[in-house]
Amino acid sequence: MRRYIVPLIMAAVMMVNLSGCTNNILNKSTASVINSSIQNKESKSKDNINTNSNKQINSDTQKKDIVDAKALKDTKKNEVSKESKVIVIDAGHGGKATLEKEPIAPGSTVMKAKDVAGATGVSTGTPEYVVNLNVAAKLKNYLSKAGYKVIMTRTSNNQTMGNIARAEVGNKNNANLVIRIHADSFTSPSAKGASMLVPGSVGYSKDISGISKKYGEIIFNTLVNQVGMKSKGIITRTDLTGFNWSKVPVILIEMGFLSNPDEDKLLSSDSYQNQIAEGLFKGIQKAFLGAES
Template sequence: MKKYLMLLIFAVCLCIGGCQKKENAATSQEETASAKTEASTKKEAAATEESASETKEEKIKIAIDPGHQKEQMTEQEPIGPGASEMKPMVSSGTEGVVTGEPEYQVNLEVSLKLKNILEAKGYSVYMTRETNDVSLSNQERAQMANGSGASVFLRLHCNSDSSSSANGALTMCPTASNPYCGEIASESRKLSSLVGSSLCRRTGAQNRGIIETDQMSGINWCEIPVTIVEMGFMSNPEEDRKLSDDQYQTRLAEGIAEGVDRYFEE
């Protein structure tokens, strides 16, 4: 009987020892797994921070030119690189038939709104001007955009016509046979199409389409995709009022920004 009890006690001790080893092994495995998870989490966090840093450093830059300025420059400049044809450096633009608001002011107001919207979307923005008291020719504006590191160039303008009924928005770009910047014609047309359609969808303005031209020095001197955005007719009483309205200007800027988004998404 005594011998039997001793064998029983010995067996129990072996069982307890085995369980303890299993528990210790399980605990060790859990600690190892936890350490691996923590290390993985830290690695992912570091990768996320690095990715965010790279994204911030690699922002797409957009150049914006608020068309015209307070004082026109009547001196002549070549219409394009190496051209013999000359045009005035820059005019003061048109003005509202009802509001009397100068085009250069409306262009600047919308451009500044567009700048804020694009920056909120994560873009970097380069402005050729942020005041009306500047002396910049169309050639100089294009060259400023070329040297800014921007991916595209948006030139904001308002339209005018002898008929007060003319209305709507349009965009302009170079032709494929442009002797000065034909290499950017295809991308410029794509940019013009997307910006124009987005603007009109956002504002409800009539979409007058795209005009291809080789007569704009502000286009001909460009080395990056470019579009001139004619946002509406200041010669049209209704559209003139809209173009000077703060909320409508915001919708114009939002529409243009949406077009920029679409351009880089496609």
């Protein structure tokens, strides 16, 4: 009996030990699988975070590239736009009046002098044509530096030119804008202020009266606010030869009254002329941007 008991006991002990080893092996194996799973999940989670982060960075980079590309495109477009824009500056009157007459509009029997002498400063004695050319030259400087192509109808005070000929400068060059520079005068010395004249629907100008008025309003409002002038408003004129023969947008600025002692002194001063030129320049910039938007 005893010889059977000992082997049984030993077998039982071995089974217990074997069972314990098996459990330890299983536990270690299970732990290894769990740890491996956790590590894989953590690794995938990190990979996902890195991937999402990279996607966000790439997305932000792409957006920035798009914005930068658009800004560059807009800048180049603006540069090209300026280079392609032609502005004719018509400094009103000249050193010699031309009393020979010409038709006020195409096909019209109404005749007007080609070019009268213009006004003279009541206090300074400065001729209007001198003031007009000074402001025109300063405006040309602003526009040329900004990249516009600028054409002057006259560059000296010795030139004589009729109003049809002045209009033809704009027509032949297919100008985007003709701006006529003038100063006003009246019998009463109390009259003062600036005004913007725009064409009505007469002659060739009937096709460009709308855009001319739009440009005139923007440019005039900018000028008045910039310089602090008294405004006499926007005035439509159908009796001006230079308007009626124009096939391109055209406006005429009356900068103030040379018959008013105070405005005469201002208009004859270099600093005030420069202020007017700068105000007109800024207005032209805004007018073109407004038309293209």
